[in-house]
Amino acid sequence: xxxxxxxxxxxxxxxxxxxxxxxxxxxxxxxxxxxxxxxxxxxxxxxxxxxxxxxxxxxxxxxxxxxxxxxxxxxxxxxxxxxxxxxxxxxxxxxxxxxxxxxxxxxxxxxxxxxxxxxxxxxxxxxxxxxxxxxxxxxxxxxxxxxxxxxxxxxxxxxxxxxxxxxxxxxxxxxxxxxxxxxxxxxxxxxxxxxxxxxxxxxxxxxxxxxxxxxxxxxxxxxxxxxxxxxxxxxxxxxxxxxxxxxxxxxxxxxxxxxxxxxxxxxxxxxxxxxxxxxxxxxxxxxxxxxxxxxxxxxxxxxxxxxxxxxxxxxxxxxxxxxxxxxxxxxxxxxxxxxxxxxxxxxxxxxxxxxxxxxxxxxxxxxxxxxxxxxxxxxxxxxxxxxxxxxxxxxxxxxxxxxxxxxxxxxxxxxxxxxxxxxxxxxxxxxxxxxxxxxxxxxxxxxxxxxxxxxxxxxxxxxxxxxxxxxxxxxxxxxxxxxxxxxxxxxxxxxxx
Amino acid sequence: xxxxxxxxxxxxxxxxxxxxxxxxxxxxxxxxxxxxxxxxxxxxxxxxxxxxxxxxxxxxxxxxxxxxxxxxxxxxxxxxxxxxxxxxxxxxxxxxxxxxxxxxxxxxxxxxxxxxxxxxxxxxxxxxxxxx
Amino acid sequence: xxxxxxxxxxxxxxxxxxxxxxxxxxxxxxxxxxxxxxxxxxxxxxxxxxxxxxxxxxxxxxxxxxxxxxxxxxxxxxxxxxxxxxxxxxxxxxxxxxxxxxxxxxxxxxxxxxxxxxxxxxxxxxxxxxxxxxxxxxxxxxxxxxxxxxxxxxxxxxxxxxxxxxxxxxxxxxxxxxxxxxxxxxxxxxxxxxxxxxxxxxxxxxxxxxxxxxxxxxxxxxxxxxxxxxxxxxxxxxxxxxxxxxxxxxxxxxxxxxxxxxxxxxxxxxxxxx
Amino acid sequence: xxxxxxxxxxxxxxxxxxxxxxxxxxxxxxxxxxxxxxxxxxxxxxxxxxxxxxxxxxxxxxxxxxxxxxxxxxxxxxxxx
Numbered sequence: 001x002x003x004x005x006x007x008x009x010x011x012x013x014x015x016x017x018x019x020x021x022x023x024x025x026x027x028x029x030x031x032x033x034x035x036x037x038x039x040x041x042x043x044x045x046x047x048x049x050x051x052x053x054x055x056x057x058x059x060x061x062x063x064x065x066x067x068x069x070x071x072x073x074x075x076x077x078x079x080x081x082x083x084x085x086x087x088x089x090x091x092x093x094x095x096x097x098x099x100x101x102x103x104x105x106x107x108x109x110x111x112x113x114x115x116x117x118x119x120x121x122x123x124x125x126x127x128x129x130x131x132x133x134x135x136x137x138x139x140x141x142x143x144x145x146x147x148x149x150x151x152x153x154x155x156x157x158x159x160x161x162x163x164x165x166x167x168x169x170x171x172x173x174x175x176x177x178x179x180x181x182x183x184x185x186x187x188x189x190x191x192x193x194x195x196x197x198x199x200x201x202x203x204x205x206x207x208x209x210x211x212x213x214x215x216x217x218x219x220x221x222x223x224x225x226x227x228x229x230x231x232x233x234x235x236x237x238x239x240x241x242x243x244x245x246x247x248x249x250x251x252x253x254x255x256x257x258x259x260x261x262x263x264x265x266x267x268x269x270x271x272x273x274x275x276x277x278x279x280x281x282x283x284x285x286x287x288x289x290x291x292x293x294x295x296x297x298x299x300x301x302x303x304x305x306x307x308x309x310x311x312x313x314x315x316x317x318x319x320x321x322x323x324x325x326x327x328x329x330x331x332x333x334x335x336x337x338x339x340x341x342x343x344x345x346x347x348x349x350x351x352x353x354x355x356x357x358x359x360x361x362x363x364x365x366x367x368x369x370x371x372x373x374x375x376x377x378x379x380x381x382x383x384x385x386x387x388x389x390x391x392x393x394x395x396x397x398x399x400x401x402x403x404x405x406x407x408x409x410x411x412x413x414x415x416x417x418x419x420x421x422x423x424x425x426x427x428x429x430x431x432x433x434x435x436x437x438x439x440x441x442x443x444x445x446x447x448x449x450x451x452x453x454x455x456x457x458x459x460x461x462x463x464x465x466x467x468x469x470x471x472x473x474x475x476x477x478x479x480x481x482x483x484x485x486x487x488x489x490x491x492x493x494x495x496x497x
Numbered sequence: 498x499x500x501x502x503x504x505x506x507x508x509x510x511x512x513x514x515x516x517x518x519x520x521x522x523x524x525x526x527x528x529x530x531x532x533x534x535x536x537x538x539x540x541x542x543x544x545x546x547x548x549x550x551x552x553x554x555x556x557x558x559x560x561x562x563x564x565x566x567x568x569x570x571x572x573x574x575x576x577x578x579x580x581x582x583x584x585x586x587x588x589x590x591x592x593x594x595x596x597x598x599x600x601x602x603x604x605x606x607x608x609x610x611x612x613x614x615x616x617x618x619x620x621x622x623x624x625x626x627x628x629x
Numbered sequence: 630x631x632x633x634x635x636x637x638x639x640x641x642x643x644x645x646x647x648x649x650x651x652x653x654x655x656x657x658x659x660x661x662x663x664x665x666x667x668x669x670x671x672x673x674x675x676x677x678x679x680x681x682x683x684x685x686x687x688x689x690x691x692x693x694x695x696x697x698x699x700x701x702x703x704x705x706x707x708x709x710x711x712x713x714x715x716x717x718x719x720x721x722x723x724x725x726x727x728x729x730x731x732x733x734x735x736x737x738x739x740x741x742x743x744x745x746x747x748x749x750x751x752x753x754x755x756x757x758x759x760x761x762x763x764x765x766x767x768x769x770x771x772x773x774x775x776x777x778x779x780x781x782x783x784x785x786x787x788x789x790x791x792x793x794x795x796x797x798x799x800x801x802x803x804x805x806x807x808x809x810x811x812x813x814x815x816x817x818x819x820x821x822x823x824x825x826x827x828x829x830x831x832x833x834x835x836x837x838x839x840x841x842x843x844x845x846x847x848x849x850x851x852x853x854x855x856x857x858x859x860x861x862x863x864x865x866x867x868x869x870x871x872x873x874x875x876x877x878x879x880x881x882x883x884x885x886x887x888x889x890x891x892x893x894x895x896x897x898x899x900x901x902x903x
Numbered sequence: 904x905x906x907x908x909x910x911x912x913x914x915x916x917x918x919x920x921x922x923x924x925x926x927x928x929x930x931x932x933x934x935x936x937x938x939x940x941x942x943x944x945x946x947x948x949x950x951x952x953x954x955x956x957x958x959x960x961x962x963x964x965x966x967x968x969x970x971x972x973x974x975x976x977x978x979x980x981x982x983x984x
Contacts, residue, residue, distance in 0.1 A: 004848075007848070007849035008843075011836055011840055015833065015837070018829040018830075019829070019833070021708060021825065021828070022825075022826050022829040025825055061848070062848055063693075063694040063849055064692075064694060064850040065851030065853065066690075069665075070669055071691050071694075072692060112708050112711055113712065115708050116705065116708055116709065119704075119708075122701070134588055134591075135694065135695055135698075138595070138695050138698045138699060141595045141598075142698055142705060145599065146705050148602055149602060149708070149709030149713060152609065153713070159613070159713070160610055160622065162606055163603065163606040163610060166599065166603050166606065170538050170541075171522070171525065174541055174542060177545055178518075178545055178548070178645070181552070184549075184585075184662055185660070185661070186651070186652075186661060187661055188660075188661035188662045188664060188665030188667070190584075190666070198661075205651040206651050207649075210644055210645065210648035211648075506655075507654035507655055508652070510655045510913070511652060512649065513914075513917065515645045515646050515649075516917060517916065517917060518642070519642040522634075522638045523634055523638045526630070526633070526634030526637060526638065527634035527635070528924065528984055529983060530929075530982040530983065530984055532929055532932070532974065532975070532982070533924060533929075533932070533984060536923055536932060536936055539963075539967070543939075543959075543963070546943075546955070546959075547946065547947075550952045550955055551655060551950065552662050553662065553663075553950070553952065554655075554656050554950040554951060555657075555658045556657070557658065559658070559951060560951060561789070562671065562682070562683040562684055563682045563787070563789070563953075564671070564674060564675050564683065565681075577658070577663075577668050581950070581951045582667045583671065583687055584666060584667045586952045586955050587687045587688045587692055587695075589952070590699070590793065590954060591695055591699040593958050593959060594699045594700075594702060594703055594962075595702050597703070597706075597963075597966065598702045598705065599706075601707075601709075601710055601889045601970060602706050602710060602713070604893060604973075605710040605889075605892065608714065608893065608896060608974060608978060609713055611977070611978040611979070617981075618982070618983055682954075789956075789957045790954070790957055793958060794954075794961050797958075797962055797966055798961055801961070801966060801969075804966070808969075889970065890970065893973040893974060894973040896977050903976055
């Protein structure tokens with residue numbers, strides 16, 4: 001059993017997805033419990049796998065029993081393990097937390113919804129765990145196809161946003177496939193480790209850098225990196241709230257992970273930084289992404305859209321950190337995958353709770369929310385502090401690593417952008433807090449209507465949010481341990497010089 | 498001139514796949530009709546499939562990748578030059594399936610959009626959204 | 630938009646074109662793509678899996694894991710189309726009936742005649758008079774198409790084809806019925822519930838065979854582990870495993886094609902089609 | 904593989920691709936797209952990729968076209984470009 005964790009991680013949600021979709025026609029009531037079982041098993045196996053990796057080092061798994069370049073191999077190191085755990089555990093928490101909104105929004109299509117949900121988890125987990133370039137493409141399409149359908153379930157403008165996402169996403173996927181094709185024609189292999197060992201002989205070939213560029217652009221579209229981010233705000237803000245809090249935190253982070261994996265495991269650090277020399281332009285683009293994301297977030301009047309632009313600027317943090325070309329920057333980027341996933345899901349779950357009670361997310365509608373939903377708003381404030389980067393929340397530490405890395409690399413523009421975005425985040429969150437805390441003071445007289453009374457979200461939605469907010473602080477406190485045990489082993493030696 | 502022909506013959510397939518890819522990508526970006534974009538997307542995807550299949554093929558009498566075997570169940574030496582490379586074919590079977598799946602979902606989305614806006618022209622939809 | 634698009638496209642094309650100069654010539658037998666990984670498949674496919682069609686053996690065995698997700702992708706598309714389009718609202722709507730003896734067409738607003746009536750038959754809103762030739766030809770053709778599809782699935786080991794192609798042809802035969810008769814006739818053959826259950830069953834067979842291997846002590850999808858329950862050697866077990874998997878793929882693909890067509894052509898009402 | 908035949912079909916493929924994206928009628932576009940897929944399938948058959956050609960014949964030229972026509976039937980034939 002122990003040896004099979006990497007496979008079980010994938011097949012437990014996969015098999016249950018099929019069972020759920022059949023159950024939708026036989027006994028509808030069983031769909032949700034089975035989905036919880038599938039997602040929970042996946043989360044449990046990922047925790048076990050991560051523990052195994054921490055104890056015994058990297059885990060390899062051969063699917064179909066064929067050795068690596070011929071068959072498909074899984075390769076799990078600590079970075080994989082961490083991202084796997086984040087993805088499957090957060091997906092599980094979200095599944096529990098959004099039960100009521102799903103039941104309210106799609107009463108007839110619950111079975112289809114949970115099937116797509118589980119398949120989306122399969123896609124993300126598979127992308128993270130795989131060691132094969134083409135397998136990654138197939139799983140990318142599983143995750144994308146399910147996310148198009150899930151987003152379009154939102155009604156209203158959602159189908160249009162989803163179709164635009166589909167066009168952009170397909171261009172991204174095809175560019176990635178082209179890049180893999182260029183690698184395959186030059187090396188004849190699809191396995192990441194095998195390609196990495198064959199590439200040094202042909203680093204000078206133009207096909208290799210073209211392959212890298214196309215992979216990067218493809219992944220960049222999927223992660224909504226700055227000039228390619230246009231699909232994100234519409235897609236995520238028109239999605240149903242249960243879907244927004246699933247896709248927004250996970251999809252983009254996994255794509256950042258894929259980018260880092262391509263940089264350090266397929267094309268080596270030597271190639272990406274010394275031969276290609278696109279580190280500086282990438283950092284400048286990230287700087288622009290951060291500044292533009294923060295500025296556009298200021299212009300938004302809707303809470304969810306504001307979060308979407310915050311995501312765009314956070315992607316800039318991670319991409320910029322990864323391309324700084326030193327160990328601190330890379331550490332910051334990897335750490336920020338974990339932190340940002342947590343922060344984004346808390347934000348979207350808080351927004352989901354608010355929407356559940358007041359049926360709207362315009363900032364002007366939030367008046368007096370502190371009195372009506374104190375717990376939700378407390379969690380919201382904690383998350384906001386983490387995004388701003390106030391110690392001891394985890395957001396502070398990743399930002400610290402990023403700024404250290406930028407100073408080491410002499411990228412003062414990037415430092416400036418990070419500080420600017422923190423400042424903007426202060427304004428953004430205090431604007432929301434001001435409206436929701438003080439907003440009703442002048443109208444308070446004679447407003448003793450029942451709507452002003454306490455109307456907190458149900459406990460099942462509140463407890464996951466509380467756990468996540470506590471997690472933000474706990475991870476902040478244990479940052480040192482995480483960096484030493486999880487991230488340091490995977491930082492390539494070439495970066496640490 | 499005579500030495501150009503071998504170069505052209507050696508590479509033209511790759512060049513023409515790029516032309517096809519450019520047609521598809523241009524249609525995806527510049528066309529206004531949502532279904533036309535979809536056609537562009539399909540052309541784009543098939544051009545990539547063409548690229549992969551092209552890199553699998555071998556000149557000089559290589560045949561389809563099905564091992565010919567006699568009554569002795571094929572325990573003879575297999576001459577690689579007789580068979581084309583099967584791996585790109587396998588990958589592209591998957592890619593075709595992905596492309597038809599994406600096509601199906603996209604068409605479903607287009608029908609949903611038409612139900613709501615009664616048009617498939619992107620600028621008309623945007624104008625309608627703005628006027629609200 | 631047009632000029633911006635043109636610039637992007639030309640840029641991408643130029644970069645790709647530039648990179649082709651380092652490619653090995655087209656069709657060169659000594660290119661890395663043909664010499665590094667793939668020779669093993671050609672040389673060992675017969676020995677290791679007893680499948681002469683190398684594409685099938687690589688598809689379903691060496692890279693069987695990809696194929697499982699390929700099937701999942703098509704399953705996603707089926708579920709996605711269902712979730713996006715299917716409308717369950719049961720509000721009374723206008724229906725058209727035809728009295729068979731007199732060929733008088735009735736338009737009934739918000740009501741219905743019992744479906745099983747022998748005097749009346751229901752017709753589509755956009756109804757054209759029956760075309761006897763098309764209906765007869767299609768009815769005669771369908772069994773042959775289905776037989777061919779089963780052959781394609783079953784003979785995938787030795788000739789081009791396999792679960793995916795066969796499944797598409799099977800699905801196409803049902804779509805042909807839906808087009809030449811009407812959608813209700815096709816749904817009477819395979820109901821929506823059956824279709825959705827088949828969709829899940831097919832992929833479940835695929836993943837289930839993989840899990841069975843895992844339970845029997847081999848790695849996931851390592852069909853040689855099946856040899857203990859198939860009473861055959863590990864190589865024949867691989868061959869049988871590939872066959873089982875192909876059947877699963879065929880079932881899913883057929884069901885998904887029917888489901889997508891029905892949902893698209895009837896806008897999710899599963900009622901009146903093309 | 905006969906490269907002259909390959910080149911001829913490839914040219915036809917490109918012509919049908921341009922026609923498919925420039926014709927001003929979506930039903931015509933659907934049929935041209937079917938023709939495009941079928942020519943593509945021929946091309947792959949020439950390159951000895953029989954399985955891919957078989958799949959493209961059944962999927963691209965067959966079922967995709969049906970989906971396309973169904974979509975046009977449920978939406979509109981009108982297009983401005």
